[in-house]
Amino acid sequence: MTVTQASWPKGNARKPRTYTEGRVCENDECDTRISKYNRSELCFRHSPARFPRVRGVVEK
Numbered sequence: 405m406t407v408t409q410a411s412w413p414k415g416n417a418r419k420p421r422t423y424t425e426g427r428v429c430e431n432d433e434c435d436t437r438i439s440k441y442n443r444s445e446l447c448f449r450h451s452p453a454r455f456p457r458v459r460g461v462v463e464k
Contacts, residue, residue, distance in 0.1 A: 420441055427438040429447040436447040444451050 421443070422440045423443055425440045427440075427445070428434075429436045429438060429450055430445045431447070431450040434447060434450055436449070438444070438447060
């Protein structure tokens with residue numbers, strides 16, 4: 405009888421990229437603090453909307 409066990413992947417996991425801490429949204433009327441993991445200079449509310457590319461969708 406063969407037994408298979410799962411295990412966590414081995415190796416060096418990269419650290420997430422970080423940016424300056426204590427940043428504030430660049431919009432003049434906003435004082436939202438931005439996460440150190442967010443590369444944008446704007447908060448979610450003021451950043452432009454981005455729509456992902458959707459493949460394989462057929463409109464009728």
